Amino acid sequence: MTATRLGLVAVVLSLAGCGDGLTPHPICPAGFSGVCGTVTFRGALPDSTDAVYVVAYAAFPESAAALFTFQPFPPPSLALDSAARAAPQLYQLPLPNGTYHWVLAAWKKVGTLTPASADSLLREAGYYRDPADTTKAGVVAVSGATTGIDFLVDFTNMHPVSYYFPPLASRP
Amino acid sequence: MKASFALPLLFAARLAGQETGIVYGSVTDSSGTALPRAFVRVTSRAGGVRVIATASTDAGGAYRFDSLPVGWLRIEAGSIGYRQASDTLILRAGDSTRVDLHLPPSAVLLSPTIVTAAKRSQLLDQAITSVVLLEQRQIAQQAVNRIDEAVDRAPGVQFISGQVNIRGSSGFVQGLGSRVLLLVDGVPANQGDRGGINWDVIPVDRVERVEVVKGAGSALYGSSAFGGVVNLITRELPEGWHGLMRATMGAYANPPHEVWRFRDFTGIQDGVDVAGSYGRDALRGGLSIGARHSDGYRQQDQADHWQVTGKGDWKPRPAIRVSLSAAWASDQYGVPEPWCGIGDCDDRGEANQPFKIDTANLGNRTRSDKGYLTALVTRTPSQRLTWLARASWLRTRFTDAYPKRQPPLGNADYAIANRYGVEGRLVSQPDSSRVVTAGVEGAIADVWSNIFSGDTAGGTGRHTQGEYAAYAEAEQILGPTRVTIGARSDFLVVDGGGFTAFVSPRVGAVWPTGNGSWRASVGRAFRAASLAERFVATSALSFQVIPNPSLTSEEGWSTELGRSWRGVSWLRGDAALFWTEARRLIEPVFTPAAQIQFQNLQRARLVGLDLSVTATPVTSRLSTTLAYQYLHARELQTDTAPQRPLLFRPRHLLTLSADYAVDRYSVGADFRYSSRYERGDPLFTQDERFSAQVLDLRAGWTNGSLDVRVKVANALNYIYNLAPRTLEPVRTLTLVAAYTR
Numbered sequence: 036m037t038a039t040r041l042g043l044v045a046v047v048l049s050l051a052g053c054g055d056g057l058t059p060h061p062i063c064p065a066g067f068s069g070v071c072g073t074v075t076f077r078g079a080l081p082d083s084t085d086a087v088y089v090v091a092y093a094a095f096p097e098s099a100a101a102l103f104t105f106q107p108f109p110p111p112s113l114a115l116d117s118a119a120r121a122a123p124q125l126y127q128l129p130l131p132n133g134t135y136h137w138v139l140a141a142w143k144k145v146g147t148l149t150p151a152s153a154d155s156l157l158r159e160a161g162y163y164r165d166p167a168d169t170t171k172a173g174v175v176a177v178s179g180a181t182t183g184i185d186f187l188v189d190f191t192n193m194h195p196v197s198y199y200f201p202p203l204a205s206r207p
Numbered sequence: 208m209k210a211s212f213a214l215p216l217l218f219a220a221r222l223a224g225q226e227t228g229i230v231y232g233s234v235t236d237s238s239g240t241a242l243p244r245a246f247v248r249v250t251s252r253a254g255g256v257r258v259i260a261t262a263s264t265d266a267g268g269a270y271r272f273d274s275l276p277v278g279w280l281r282i283e284a285g286s287i288g289y290r291q292a293s294d295t296l297i298l299r300a301g302d303s304t305r306v307d308l309h310l311p312p313s314a315v316l317l318s319p320t321i322v323t324a325a326k327r328s329q330l331l332d333q334a335i336t337s338v339v340l341l342e343q344r345q346i347a348q349q350a351v352n353r354i355d356e357a358v359d360r361a362p363g364v365q366f367i368s369g370q371v372n373i374r375g376s377s378g379f380v381q382g383l384g385s386r387v388l389l390l391v392d393g394v395p396a397n398q399g400d401r402g403g404i405n406w407d408v409i410p411v412d413r414v415e416r417v418e419v420v421k422g423a424g425s426a427l428y429g430s431s432a433f434g435g436v437v438n439l440i441t442r443e444l445p446e447g448w449h450g451l452m453r454a455t456m457g458a459y460a461n462p463p464h465e466v467w468r469f470r471d472f473t474g475i476q477d478g479v480d481v482a483g484s485y486g487r488d489a490l491r492g493g494l495s496i497g498a499r500h501s502d503g504y505r506q507q508d509q510a511d512h513w514q515v516t517g518k519g520d521w522k523p524r525p526a527i528r529v530s531l532s533a534a535w536a537s538d539q540y541g542v543p544e545p546w547c548g549i550g551d552c553d554d555r556g557e558a559n560q561p562f563k564i565d566t567a568n569l570g571n572r573t574r575s576d577k578g579y580l581t582a583l584v585t586r587t588p589s590q591r592l593t594w595l596a597r598a599s600w601l602r603t604r605f606t607d608a609y610p611k612r613q614p615p616l617g618n619a620d621y622a623i624a625n626r627y628g629v630e631g632r633l634v635s636q637p638d639s640s641r642v643v644t645a646g647v648e649g650a651i652a653d654v655w656s657n658i659f660s661g662d663t664a665g666g667t668g669r670h671t672q673g674e675y676a677a678y679a680e681a682e683q684i685l686g687p688t689r690v691t692i693g694a695r696s697d698f699l700v701v702d703g704g705g706f707t708a709f710v711s712p713r714v715g716a717v718w719p720t721g722n723g724s725w726r727a728s729v730g731r732a733f734r735a736a737s738l739a740e741r742f743v744a745t746s747a748l749s750f751q752v753i754p755n756p757s758l759t760s761e762e763g764w765s766t767e768l769g770r771s772w773r774g775v776s777w778l779r780g781d782a783a784l785f786w787t788e789a790r791r792l793i794e795p796v797f798t799p800a801a802q803i804q805f806q807n808l809q810r811a812r813l814v815g816l817d818l819s820v821t822a823t824p825v826t827s828r829l830s831t832t833l834a835y836q837y838l839h840a841r842e843l844q845t846d847t848a849p850q851r852p853l854l855f856r857p858r859h860l861l862t863l864s865a866d867y868a869v870d871r872y873s874v875g876a877d878f879r880y881s882s883r884y885e886r887g888d889p890l891f892t893q894d895e896r897f898s899a900q901v902l903d904l905r906a907g908w909t910n911g912s913l914d915v916r917v918k919v920a921n922a923l924n925y926i927y928n929l930a931p932r933t934l935e936p937v938r939t940l941t942l943v944a945a946y947t948r
Contacts, residue, residue: 056897056900056925056926056927057559057561057895057897057926057927057928058464058926059464059466059467059557060557060558060559061556061557061558062549062554062556062557062558063556073549073550075550114892116892117797117799117801118797118889118890118891118892119892120801121750121801121890122548122551122891123548123549123550123551124549125549125558182556185550
């Protein structure tokens with residue numbers, strides 16, 4: 036009988052120790068270096084979508100050749116099923132400490148990406164904006180975990196590479 | 208009391224002729240809870256030891272013997288589930304002596320009587336399906352505010368954010384389309400619009416016992432009994448004046464992590480219920496009123512509740528009983544769902560703020576009023592025949608206020624629903640080997656609403672649904688075996704359209720054995736889509752919810768093989784294998800156009816094992832229970848989709864309970880484990896899923912008419928959710944004091 040009771044107690048204790056339940060989960064985990072935030076989606080997902088990546092540039096690319104200087108590599112992509120697009124989606128972008136002048140979401144069409152095909156396959160779908168002047172890209176200073184870098188991914192207002200090169204003064 | 212004292216007195220009494228006295232008192236369990244219908248007998252030594260009087264206790268556990276002969280007497284009391292207790296006394300002429308008896312629990316349980324499984328009175332071990340009983344003392348031990356909190360701890364039963372599941376039947380559908388039928392004293396009480404259940408319409412202290420019938424019950428009860436039936440049986444009205452006052456108070460634990468704090472005070476709850484009744488031989492009546500307030504344990508979780516219930520019985524003749532019951536309850540509460548995700552509020556850098564709600568839903572409130580009125584006539588013209596007729600009216604009205612909602616939908620959703628029901632039933636026992644139950648039943652639900660209108664532009668509409676049925680079931684004793692066979696035909700009409708017919712047959716048998724019994728049953732189940740599921744047109748969690756008027760009824764076959772076992776005096780068990788094959792199950796579906804719509808799934812299968820063991824090891828003061836349910840719930844493969852788990856069905860559900868009682872004191876604990884869902888919610892695909900691990904601790908003290916209970920629910924303050932982004936209760940301290948006269 037004692038063994039039965041001890042067994043019962045052991046079952047309860049082992050089950051009680053099975054998990055911790057819901058615990059605080061920082062958007063940017065401890066020890067993380069980079070930016071964290073949310074993207075909010077607008078518009079229907081375009082046909083032939085391959086992925087939407089979040090990337091950062093230390094300096095705004097001055098030419099198409101500089102397109103591939105983004106960080107990190109490989110870039111993280113966003114979940115795109117309809118449920119995931121319905122609510123703000125968390126992203127985490129691991130980056131070394133430093134200053135980044137363009138944090139953006141890049142939409143990619145299905146196909147093999149090369150410098151030659153970039154203009155037809157890539158679109159800027161949204162970027163982090165300067166809170167003081169939302170017509171401009173926001174500058175992000177990364178020092179450890181940097182939070183609050185939230186922006187909109189707008190599938191109804193995307194821009195190809197050729198929209199930016201040569202860059203226009205009025206654009207980011 | 209020694210006989211040497213009694214004999215001279217007895218002698219003296221005899222000399223005095225036929226002098227008599229009165230003995231009265233109460234019979235309670237060892238915790239002081241009254242035991243109605245306990246058997247009481249009086250033994251005298253005069254002229255040899257013999258029983259000179261017997262009686263049963265009334266609903267308040269009281270008994271009384273007038274005109275007992277003076278002298279030495281033994282008063283003995285017994286009740287199913289308890290050991291006998293006795294006391295002796297010397298009764299003197301003209302004395303009025305009180306003898307209270309406390310019965311300790313017994314491991315050797317005789318089979319109690321149930322009324323739900325076969326729509327008639329029968330012994331529990333003669334039911335062809337699994338039945339769980341919650342007696343009044345078990346409910347009192349739980350120190351709950353609402354009856355669903357007690358039902359939630361029954362073996363094989365799980366509530367998911369207020370929605371009851373029996374063997375995984377309902378899942379979670381925001382309270383719509385319950386696959387469990389609620390009865391109040393045998394009268395259906397599911398809402399006319401949503402088909403869901405208002406558990407708070409009957410106050411806890413009015414419930415005498417709860418019967419939970421598992422598995423398909425459509426063969427007797429029709430729609431909604433797809434997965435089971437819960438019958439709340441209210442207290443009988445005792446003779447004389449009786450009163451009860453029940454007060455509750457308590458407090459909620461603050462969030463266990465500082466980053467989740469959402470207020471700078473400790474939330475409390477309090478409430479009071481007052482009930483009184485008076486009865487004479489032919490006429491009895493009772494009234495109960497109550498109110499409750501809760502600050503809640505989350506942001507925007509305040510709730511206020513008011514209720515009044517009444518019941519009356521009239522017995523113009525011994526064989527006729529007329530009962531009237533009525534209840535009304537009103538609730539006003541904030542809507543604390545869904546919890547705040549990233550960027551949905553001041554998230555303080557957290558992926559979730561489970562105690563806060565998103566800013567877009569701030570200010571959302573609900574007012575819910577509901578009530579019912581039932582009339583029941585029962586007549587037993589002979590020992591072989593009983594008939595009853597009943598009529599009922601259930602009305603619900605709710606208004607959901609959404610102050611921040613954007614056009615075209617307005618800032619409020621509302622629905623007014625009436626459900627009118629009638630039934631005639633005949634129970635015949637032509638001979639001792641056969642019982643036949645037959646009846647006809649009808650119900651009409653009408654709904655006036657701007658959310659269940661079918662109009663996606665937010666307009667208001669009216670819809671009706673009629674359900675008309677005839678049923679019959681016979682039980683035949685064949686040797687040691689009881690065989691049951693029956694069927695019910697249901698005819699449905701929606702908005703005056705054509706009839707849709709369903710036939711729900713059922714067959715079962717019970718084989719008694721030396722140490723228990725075997726049982727087996729197979730039956731067809733169906734559930735008509737609720738008017739809400741057909742015609743809902745609103746928005747939820749930023750998604751448009753669109754109607755589906757072409758929804759068809761869901762149906763299935765349910766079978767069970769069970770074994771009850773009482774092999775040794777301190778141990779008894781019950782096990783059942785169950786299997787349900789369901790077709791066209793109605794579930795919310797996320798469409799490719801990012802809309803939510805109720806649709807008929809192709810096929811689903813729910814298979815599992817239901818096991819419960821009750822033991823009184825070491826000492827009869829300690830009673831323990833282990834209940835385990837294994838559930839394999841799957842949407843079956845189709846041409847376009849692979850097999851996958853059904854939503855919101857845990858594979859493992861375990862309940863462990865222990866109670867220890869000494870005289871007027873008792874302590875107990877419950878532990879509930881529910882495994883994490885195998886499949887994530889389609890709306891919040893990235894949310895974590897958790898198991899539930901909830902430990903409740905309780906203690907009780909009884910002193911005469913006063914009963915005090917303390918409970919610490921979720922003592923480990925385990926933070927988890929069962930429904931999407933809906934936090935389950937945190938650690939809650941509740942103190943309940945009940946005074947009965």
